[in-house]
Amino acid sequence: xQREDLVDLNAFLxxxxxxxxxxxxxxxxxxxxALSHTIRRLEERLGVRLLTRTTRSVAPTAAGERLLATLRxxxxxxxxxLISLGQxxxxxxxxxxxxxxxxxxxxxxxxxxxxLLPNYPDIHVELSLDSGFTDIVSERxxxxxxxxxxxxxxxxxxxxxPDLCMAVVGSPDYFRNRSTPRNPQDLSEHRCINLRMLxxxxxxxxxxxKDGRELRVRVDGQLTFNNVExxxxxxLAGHGLGxxxxxxxxxxxxxxxxxxxxxxxxxPFAGYHLYYPSRQQPSxxxxxxxxxxxxxx
Numbered sequence: 001x002q003r004e005d006l007v008d009l010n011a012f013l014x015x016x017x018x019x020x021x022x023x024x025x026x027x028x029x030x031x032x033x034a035l036s037h038t039i040r041r042l043e044e045r046l047g048v049r050l051l052t053r054t055t056r057s058v059a060p061t062a063a064g065e066r067l068l069a070t071l072r073x074x075x076x077x078x079x080x081x082l083i084s085l086g087q088x089x090x091x092x093x094x095x096x097x098x099x100x101x102x103x104x105x106x107x108x109x110x111x112x113x114x115x116l117l118p119n120y121p122d123i124h125v126e127l128s129l130d131s132g133f134t135d136i137v138s139e140r141x142x143x144x145x146x147x148x149x150x151x152x153x154x155x156x157x158x159x160x161x162p163d164l165c166m167a168v169v170g171s172p173d174y175f176r177n178r179s180t181p182r183n184p185q186d187l188s189e190h191r192c193i194n195l196r197m198l199x200x201x202x203x204x205x206x207x208x209x210k211d212g213r214e215l216r217v218r219v220d221g222q223l224t225f226n227n228v229e230x231x232x233x234x235x236l237a238g239h240g241l242g243x244x245x246x247x248x249x250x251x252x253x254x255x256x257x258x259x260x261x262x263x264x265x266x267x268p269f270a271g272y273h274l275y276y277p278s279r280q281q282p283s284x285x286x287x288x289x290x291x292x293x294x295x296x297x
Contacts, residue, residue, distance in 0.1 A: 008041060009042070009075075010075065011028060011039060012039060012042055012067070013068065015051065015058060016051070016068055019059065020058060021058060039051060049064075050067060091122070092120050092123050092284045092285040093122035093123060093283075094122070094124070094283055094285050095124045096124070096126070096285060097128070097141045097143075098125065098127055098128070098141060098143050098274075099127075099134040099139070099141045099143075099145070100127055100144065101129065101145065101146070102129045103228070104146075104272045105127055105129055105145075108145070108272050108293070109127065109293065112292050112293050113125060115292075116288075120285070120288070123285045123288070123289070128141070136275075143274050143275060143276040144275055144276070145275075146272070147269070147270060147272060155278065156278050157274070158293070160273060160274050160293040160294060160295050161271040161272040161273075162271050163268035163269060163271050164245060164247070164269060164271045164272075165266055165269070166207070166245060166266045167244060167245070167246040167253075167266060168206075168241055168260065168266070169258040169261075170190075170238075170240065170261065171235060171259070172256065173238040174191075174239075174241070175259060178190065180261055183262070184206070184215050184217045184262065184265055185217075187217055188219075188220075190219075190221075191221040191222060191239070191241065192206075192219035193221055193224075193241065193242045194219060194220075194221060194225070195225060195228065195243070198226055203224065204243075206219055206243045208262070209265065210267075215265075219241075219243075228244055228248065232244055232248060232252075235258060236252065236257055241261075246260075246266075
C-alpha cells in the first residue's frame, strides 16, 4: 500500500462520516476542491464509485458501504493506538530494557529503581547483566550502561555515577613475608589473581597510570576467575593480589582484612554513563528514569 492510499482512504472515511465535502474539508484542514480531487483519484484507482453526490448531501454507494465496513474499525484502531502512544509520552508507563554490568546494576541502578518504582506501578524495568558490549539497537534495548571511556560516539550519554578507581589489594597474611610492590613492574615477584573477561574471553591486563605514563601489565598466579567476587574471596584468603574496583573492597580495607598497594598508580577514571541512540524518541517513563539516574555531584 502506498502512502497516498492511506491519505485517500482517510479522506473518504471523513467525507462519509460528515456526509458533506464542506464539513469534511474543514475537518481535514483542506479545500473542498482538493478533497473532491482526492476522492475522484481514489475512485479512479479502484475503478468503482464510492460516493453518491447530490446538491444537499453525500452518501456512500454499495461499494462505498463495503469499503467502509472494513475501513471504519481499521482506522478506529489506528487512531486509538496513536492516542495510546501519545499518552505513553505523557504518563510514565511501559517497559524499559537496559543492558548493564553487574557492578553498575548493584551500585547505581538498583538503588534508584528501589526508590522510584513503588511510586510508578505502570513502569516495568528489565535489566540484562552483561559485562560485554551489546548492540542495543539490534538487541532491542532502550539503553545501555557502561564506563564513560567506552561509549560509542553516536550515542547520547548521561552520567549516572561518580568517578571510579581500581585497587590492588592483598591480605595482611599474604604480605607477612613479602615485600610491598612499589611500582607495577614489581608485580612480577608476586602471586596475582587473574580475571578472565566474560565478553571477550581474554585475561584482563592490569591497567595503571602515573604522571601521564600508562602501563598494561600481564600478571601471573595460581588462580584465574571470571567472577570478581571470587577474586576478592581469594584475596581475603591470602592466595595473592587482586585488582578490583575500590568500592567493592572498601569495607575490607577499613576493617584491615585487606591492604591496598600501588594506590598512586591507580587514579580515578570516568564512571558509569547511561547511553541510548540519538534518534530515539524517549517515552515519559524513560525520561523519568534517566532523570532519576542522572548523577548530581
